[in-house]
Amino acid sequence: MLEFTKSETTEKKDRRDFLKMLGLTIGAAGAVTTFTSATLGATNLNSSKSTLSLIGPDGDLVEVDPAKLQMAEEIVSDSELLREYQRRGREGIPGKKWVMVIDLAKCQNARKCMEACQGAHELRPEQHHINVLRMQDTPDTAPYFMPKPCFHCDNPPCVKVCPVDATFKRQDGIVLIDNLRCIGCRFCVAGCPYSARIFQWSEPDMTEEEKLRTYDVELNVPQRKGTISKCLFSADRLRIGKLPYCVSACPNGVYWFGDKNEDAVTNGTTGETVRFSDLVRDNAGYTMHEEFGTKPQVFYLPAKDRRVPYDEANRMSTQN
Amino acid sequence: MAEVNSPSLTERKPLSQIFKDLINPIKTVSFSSKVWDRFLILIIIWGTFAYIHQLQSGLGITAMRDYSTWGVYISNFVFLVAVSLVGFLLTAILKLTGIKWATPISRIAELVAVAAVMFAGLSIIVDMGRPDRIHHIPLHGRFSSPIVWDITVVNIYLIMSVIMLYLPMIPDLAILRDRYTDAPGWKKKLYTLLALDWKGTDEQYKLLNRANRIMMILIMPVALGIHTVTSWLFAVNSRTGWDSTIFGPYFVSGAFVAGTAAVIIAMYVYQRAYKLDAYITGKHWDMMGKLLVLVSLVYLYFNINEFLVPGYKMKKLDAEHIRALFVGHEAPLFWGVQILGMIIPIILLIFKPFRKPLPMMIIALFVLVGGWLKRFLIVVPTQFHPTFPIQNVPENFMVYHPTLAEISITLALIAGVLLIMTWFVRLFPIIPIWEIAHEEGYHQVEEEAKKPESTE
Incomplete structure (x- = not known):
């Protein structure tokens, strides 16, 4: 459990x-x-x-x-609090290896995950730590919706290319970004083959008071102009024993989240906990574009019982 | 004195004439030159204002967004590194292999390189979201990042190139110190300081030649390094259009083309502005024209490899990218660059009438502008073909049209390069005096320089 x-x-x-x-x-x-x-x-x-x-x-x-x-x-003091946030943020949570499973068959494009995420991380509507995409693999197959967070790869290209160690991989598997370290070169954006990263092109919408809050690297708040932001697996929530924002917000049971070391994942909607390895094996789970060798830690269960009508899909695919 | 050529030319220029011709550009600043540098300064001031605006508002004032995260600034960087590559490589290879024809244009080529590489570094800083944190690179630098390699190698190249521009200039500085007697005080002090008490003894020449030789050998791997590592900034990413194993040589060969074109344009301007027809002669134009054909052919070869091979397979994501370049959104620019900037220049320059100053300068302009646009085409369109579709973002995330601020800053960077090239000529001889004198068979150039002009 x-x-x-x-x-x-x-x-x-x-x-x-x-x-x-x-x-x-x-x-x-x-x-x-x-x-x-x-x-x-x-x-x-x-x-x-x-x-x-x-x-x-x-x-x-x-x-x-x-x-x-x-x-x-x-x-x-603020500086002491910040130092502690930074220390524990870099260290991670010992003994854990976080993993997410996304059941594509369940996703109905409710977008509650996106809302919860944008609210927690204070993102603009066009900024996505998690983005629900309308996918259609080939013109002959039915479309489906695919929530896409950061995959927290075990071989993360973004971390390799970062010149200042602003983005790093923690012992619990989370790839974080330190907005106080980042120089804004955006090499990691170029390096990520999954387009998981966003950049603060302008000053984030905040009052002067909000700007003065102590920066929490596990939340990326307050956001900083000229730096990168991305999905953090809600590291701040995991620290207090809660499931990530997106996982808890989903009304359709799409997300499973847990600890690979325990081989257990919990569904954010139903609260049901199952064996991670069983879930992935029994449902033909897979990771995205394994050929990149990035070893993603977000697993997908195939989009069976597709819910988007075929004609609708064709209309959408011509739109994009 | 070191070994010098015997005078083989039938019409040997008098040494005083050489001094006069090559020192004159330093003595007098023409009106048009003054207008030109005021113009450049205005562009730089305008660009600086644009940059201050960018610092205040963030990179949001550019057209870059999450799916076009690198734009003209990175194109500028790649372009300027490309232009800077050829200067020292050209002179090093020719001098080490004992080929003499390039002597009068060697300093022009080197100056182009130094000026371009100085502003290459600046164009990276301009692209940074947080330039105020630049000290994080030495402080927290991680050697796994190709950016760290690039910063390292570009800075080594910058330092080496300044040394290599300076070393062969020492005898010239001594000549200026002794010959340019009516120079303003600060210039005299500058020449005296930089000439390092050069007397032109055999011992000094021996040391100088050895130092030059060592630098010429050392600069070769570094010069190849700057552009190879720059190509890796792209090639290390698993992205269609960048994920290529030939990016290193492809970039280096492209740099030869852009650099040679830049040197040709500089040759033309200096020759016209400072009446150097006696030094930059038809032979130099002919050879540089042939050189441009040669390097362009090599570049053409790499272009064929880079586009034809993935174009033949048409793998899913490659196909999107290649269609966009060949027949899609990017096609006019792509074919314009390939045809006007590479294929037509090759064809024209094969014919001797086009290897004359004016036609060659115009052709080189097309090649150089094409070179910049080619970098743009390498940097930008690839980013619009990511692994997953671009969705749930505003319209302006789907296109990249550089804004006024980006164009202003770009122009300011280019103006900076040109300003350095303009000001350099007002301080130092753009054609190596002593090397020309030695090739004409004059010995004891330094002694001659001390004699007052009136006695000749």
Whole structure:
């Protein structure tokens, strides 16, 4: 079963150091909270509550005084927060190997995935981290809809060509882009054979206040002018144990998402969890353009029972 | 003094005449030359404003979008690298093989190369979304990226080419120091400084010749490198139209064509502007014309390979790209470039009457403009034939028509190259004085230069 936990004990030492840096030490035993819980807890503070339960370094629950946490949050300066975001963003989530399965037979072009994605990553309507394409393989075959995120390739051409390590592959398989590092040469856009990448050609639509938010490399927000953006497998959501934005938003059960190491994927609509290898094998799953040697980590299940009428398809194919 | 040719020419030019002819362009700046450089400066100022606008608004003011992510800026880069390739390769190969005819035009060829490569680097910066982060390249550079290779090799080439332009100029600088007595003070200081106390002793010539020789050998792999690596910026991508194994030699052969054409145009302008008919003679035009035919034939050969082979197979995505070039949207430009910029120049230049200054200059203009457009055709159309269809984007994502800002910045880059070539001639002799003098059989050129002009 797919179970996301908030605290990874392997990161204990790093976290302790980090929290020490923040001046956040709670209790005589030096019990510390995880970074995420600390910030989340602090923002959700309620004056009626006298203590707050947090997970300690050894997985035990610790009752702490919220006032101390609030104090700690004030100490967390933007630069320290940014440094932590950048560190964990580059490191990834240990022990995981994220994988997505897209069932083309289910897609009805509802486009809820696109909406959710654009909302989360603050994209313009013409900017797509995930794009639902109308596909028709040959003039004689019926068309189908194909959601196309980044494939988070295991041999990513975009990462190879990046001159400054702005785009990188993490241990959990996610290919991320650091908008603070990117020089905007757009070689990765040229290098990606799947057109997964977009560029911020102009200043993103934001208020001055929104611009001042601490940049989160796992969300690519706030977006930066003159840099690349692309699908991140919702790395920020995975960190808090949730499925990606697009996966959760789909009303038609198109997406399965999970951990290849666990060999389990969960359907974003139904919540059903199955074996990844069984799902792909039993349904003749495949990856896109394997001939490029990119080893994509997004798998497709064939578009059986096609829903778009044949004539409609011909009309569309002449449009494009 | 080092070994020099015995005077084989029947009409030997007096040494004082050589000094006079070749120093005069430095002494007087003609009115038309002044108008010309004001014109270039205006274009550069205009282009700078366009660039400031681009810095403020982002690359959104260009016509580039996600499916045409590289446009004229990258075309400019490839073009300028191409133009810069031939200068040193031409002089190095000819000098090392003992071929003498190119002596008077060697510095012209080298100057074209230096000026072009300087602005090649700039055209990459112009294309960057975040030029303010250029220090990230040395700071976080990853050697797996061909951009890092390209920056490395282009910078090495730039440094080597400046040295190679300078080294053979040292004796000339000494001549200017001693001969150009009425020069303004700053020029005198400049010549004295740069001449490095050159006296023209045998020992000095021995050192100079050895240094030149080493540089000429070293520049060859670097010169081939700059354009091969530039071709890899495209060829390493799995994209139809770029995914080619012959891109290296294809680019290098194309660079020979563009570079030779640029040198021919520069020869024409300098010859006319500075009355150098006695130095750039019919023989040089004839040889350069033949050279352009030769390199164009090699380029034609690579073009046939590049387009005919995939055109024969017509693999699905290749077919889209090739149809667009051969009969589709890009066809007028493609055939215009191939026919007017390559095939017709080859045919015309085979005939001797066309290997004369004016017709050759016009032909070279067609070749050079064709060369730029060819780079555009290599860079842009490929991107409109991605693996998956282009959908759910606005109309302007589907086409690429360069905007005024892009054109302005492009013109400013070209103007920059021309301005360097214009200003160089006002400071330094465009034809190597000492080499001409040696070939005419004069010894002790440096001693002669010290004698006052009135005694002759």
